[in-house]
Amino acid sequence: MERVSRFFGIEEQHSTVQREILAGFTTFISMVYILFVNPSVLGDSGMDKGAVFAATALASAIGCFLMGLYAKYPIATAPALGINAFFSYSVVIGMGVSWQTALAGVFVASLIFMLITVFKLREIIIDAIPRNMKLAISAGIGMFVAFIGLHGGGLIVANKSTVVGLGDFSQGTTWLTVFGLIITVILMVRKVPGAIFIGMLLTSIVGAISGLIKLPTHFVAAAPSLKPTFLAGLNHIGDINTVQMWVVVLTFLLVTFFDTAGTLVGLAEQAGFMKDNKMPRVGKALVSDSTAMLAGSLLGTSPVGAFVESSAGIAVGGRTGLTAVVTGVLFVFSLFFSPLLTVVTSQVTAPALVIVGVLMAQSLKKIDWEKLEIAIPAFLIVLGMPLTYSISDGIALGFIVYPITMITAGRRKEIHPIMYVLFFVFVVFMYILNVK
Numbered sequence: 001m002e003r004v005s006r007f008f009g010i011e012e013q014h015s016t017v018q019r020e021i022l023a024g025f026t027t028f029i030s031m032v033y034i035l036f037v038n039p040s041v042l043g044d045s046g047m048d049k050g051a052v053f054a055a056t057a058l059a060s061a062i063g064c065f066l067m068g069l070y071a072k073y074p075i076a077t078a079p080a081l082g083i084n085a086f087f088s089y090s091v092v093i094g095m096g097v098s099w100q101t102a103l104a105g106v107f108v109a110s111l112i113f114m115l116i117t118v119f120k121l122r123e124i125i126i127d128a129i130p131r132n133m134k135l136a137i138s139a140g141i142g143m144f145v146a147f148i149g150l151h152g153g154g155l156i157v158a159n160k161s162t163v164v165g166l167g168d169f170s171q172g173t174t175w176l177t178v179f180g181l182i183i184t185v186i187l188m189v190r191k192v193p194g195a196i197f198i199g200m201l202l203t204s205i206v207g208a209i210s211g212l213i214k215l216p217t218h219f220v221a222a223a224p225s226l227k228p229t230f231l232a233g234l235n236h237i238g239d240i241n242t243v244q245m246w247v248v249v250l251t252f253l254l255v256t257f258f259d260t261a262g263t264l265v266g267l268a269e270q271a272g273f274m275k276d277n278k279m280p281r282v283g284k285a286l287v288s289d290s291t292a293m294l295a296g297s298l299l300g301t302s303p304v305g306a307f308v309e310s311s312a313g314i315a316v317g318g319r320t321g322l323t324a325v326v327t328g329v330l331f332v333f334s335l336f337f338s339p340l341l342t343v344v345t346s347q348v349t350a351p352a353l354v355i356v357g358v359l360m361a362q363s364l365k366k367i368d369w370e371k372l373e374i375a376i377p378a379f380l381i382v383l384g385m386p387l388t389y390s391i392s393d394g395i396a397l398g399f400i401v402y403p404i405t406m407i408t409a410g411r412r413k414e415i416h417p418i419m420y421v422l423f424f425v426f427v428v429f430m431y432i433l434n435v436k
């Protein structure tokens, strides 16, 4: 135990092994839904759902292990939502590209990713982002996470005339979310250690007792075969020879870059890791992330990235790589316990995500709201993330406006040259993303 503690620097972070393990469990429970959602989304492109399930579990585990053991951060990885929908619905179904070629696109994007990571370009860009914008990214991610939670738990639903609206309270499941939220809020306000985790546990128990959550008939199942997707993209790399496919590769690259960069910085802000507006060991975190994306493309899944749900583990006190390692181990176990995981429904995770949103929104207070040239781009980032349902789109909105407001306010000298480059990148990025 002593050696584990020393390896991860648990004492320096004023944490304990127990707390790190609890955090690993909390993060895992918050994001385990991806094991079912990802095969469902990628399955629509014709991929074998069982193989995608296995690829999702393994690629997530590889990223978690790297992030925990190499970068030593309590940050978990998994195939990102949003970009997986782009993979299935825009690239495969919309453009008529085969899923094997789309996987080859993810592979090439991850190679380019590694190259720009090795040449430290990603680090330079992340370091160039002004502190106020980093704080806004953190808060925006909080809003986004809470929105995902509120929607998943049925409290916020789609509405044809008003876009979104309050959920259906004639459904028992909506009330289960309300119960979970109230119990978690009480535990949080009373500062009970592991409040978020206990909240999820109690919600699952009440769900099972009330019949709203169906208990599985068996707990163990054989791991599905990876064969249908394993290395399937490799033979199709030669297909990436059209402008259309390069646009696809560029989209995988840009969305994953800014999603991961924003998520890493947001989580580092939440955990208190930022030093002088810089994230220590960011290079190692990015190498871990790119390697997981590369592994995912070979195993058979859309781009893997740092997951915002890691914020739930950080919220219960996870501060070291042990948290991510525990999450990774649980992803490996999940290959064999898939029936048991069905107990973790979106009503169970919803309260955790909403509370995490509250915690991440606390960085709002550090933003320089007095200055409109800061307030406007910051606001666009914060509001843009939940409304576009995308971290990278939210960042794009703010980063396009930032140089405009700063120049207008006569603060041209404070703009890092890279922020001008990002201005142009995002204008093009917005255009690319609209060619759906």
Ligand SMILES: Nc1nc2[nH]cnc2c(=O)[nH]1
Binding pocket: 079, 080, 081, 082, 083, 259, 260, 263, 305, 306, 307, 308, 309, 391
């Ligand atoms: N950062 C991040 N976290 C997620 N959690 C679920 N989907 C996503 C995503 O697309 N990006």
